[in-house]
Amino acid sequence: MNELRKDYLLDRWVIIAKDRAKRPTDFKKPKHKIPSSASCVFCPGRESETGEETYRYEVDGKWIVRVFKNIYPAATMVGDPRINDEEKFFTHGIAYGSHEVLVETPEHGKRFSDLSEMQIRHVLDAFINRINALNDLPGIRYVSIFKNQGQEAGASIFHAHSQILALNVTPSFVKEKMLMCYDYIIKNESCPYCEIIKMEAEGPRKVFENESIIAFTPYASRFPFEVWFFPKRHLPNLNTMSDKELNDLASALKKVIGKLDSLGYPSYNLVYFNAEPKGENFHFHIELLPRLSKWAGFEMETGIIINTVPPEEAAMFYRGEK
């Protein structure tokens, strides 16, 4: 029998298809070749071919991390950021905001999990700088941070990078998470994620833990080998983490993604839920979403996701027990 599970807080369901369960090695793919750096505009020396630079971290006159505007932006700072909802059924506006690319290393051939913990820390520092700068701009409602690794996850350029997309609407998924979290806090006077972290720290889905960070496969995982990362402390945002916590986060990301990469570098998305720039009522977290399965008609119609890897088995894989 397969199992139905609901997300901790949201009305999102998954079918954990145990009967179709696959072992980690069933997902293992041959390693992809690294494409040549000859045509790579993210490599050092071709800075003039990218969009306007918005952040740079340098050592000895050489950049270590760079952020610049996407040449094919999904959003731009042109026009009126307000949404027009006066026409019945036809609510619209300009996609107002900023779409930036963060190059995570000057080295063409390195993947995210190959970077040193210190280099990943530089990436996190760059995010914090851009979150703070973009949230201060008028008209911006949300700053989305995400990484697309591999073709199946929507990446078109190999050189390790993330993206930052600031926009004039609060996205529905983020709003839904924030509302459920806030509703819980009002009713229970405690953060639901603080409670969930404590439960998962004792349970069969724990993946990794250090002093500041806990990582586990969520109860209703939608993706095979999905992992969530939380600071143990109740912190609403990446930019409220301490120096020590950021180092521990860099370490956790490197170790867990490195383990995922041992399956032959599968495609994944890494997304940052940075919901409340100035509030207290959210618990910052990061979701690692491996793209080892395809969402078909059933998922598209219903929103119910079929996942053939039970999160308890995925956690065993990450812990090295399987």
Added chain:
Amino acid sequence: MNELRKDYLLDRWVIIAKDRAKRPTDFKKPKHKIPSSASCVFCPGRESETGEETYRYEVDGKWIVRVFKNIYPAATMVGDPRINDEEKFFTHGIAYGSHEVLVETPEHGKRFSDLSEMQIRHVLDAFINRINALNDLPGIRYVSIFKNQGQEAGASIFHAHSQILALNVTPSFVKEKMLMCYDYIIKNESCPYCEIIKMEAEGPRKVFENESIIAFTPYASRFPFEVWFFPKRHLPNLNTMSDKELNDLASALKKVIGKLDSLGYPSYNLVYFNAEPKGENFHFHIELLPRLSKWAGFEMETGIIINTVPPEEAAMFYRGEK
């Protein structure tokens, strides 16, 4: 400037990325080869290798359409269909229900749009038979009907087929649509989709129309070349359509999907919103969702979809103007 648009009713947003717009021919792919029928268990003569048959339409002793249980079901009629929500944060149950496969034609090499209108009508009749039978079973809350065409849409077998998945929960996407629809009806004493249909029938997104059916590209299309099909009459369910309306629906599906297939047989999902088996407050519709783009980290984090094909241009393509 790119445009932000919201769904007619739901809190679902898309960025219509006009600046990245592609022409229909940019999506055109070489035609896929049809795999050999030698290993196809959906072909006539191998009925004993499929799951238990639940429906058959025959002519002259040969089946024309067949429905049988999926050998790798996502849900089965075993155990207790009730959901257990007594444990805090961990709501779960058995994936209780039925997972069936509908083979749309005995002919191995034919795609859905190659079928005659009469054959498509036989497929619709089979759906109605299974919807009625499955909705009558205890514990069933929703009957999902969908078609996965092509690898990018999650299909693993070439021979033309759809799937029917009856389940013991009302899926969140369906619930959301039903609630918004019902809320609108209470406030306005009219069906929102009846109003939307009238507007779209006069507008730049109309794709196709016959006596009973209208098809248009939705205002906030999430997929390039997405099309929605509605009966013009306010009908809650496929099984309430008249003989004439079902024939007109078969005709509309064949013509519109045939046009999409002219792009080199792209992958697509076809999903049926059959929300209320016995109510009056929903307007049945079908969504055609071509899978010509990938959802990346931004979509996964925010639920906002970036679509590079404005629905007005997609409609021109379907109307043969582009």
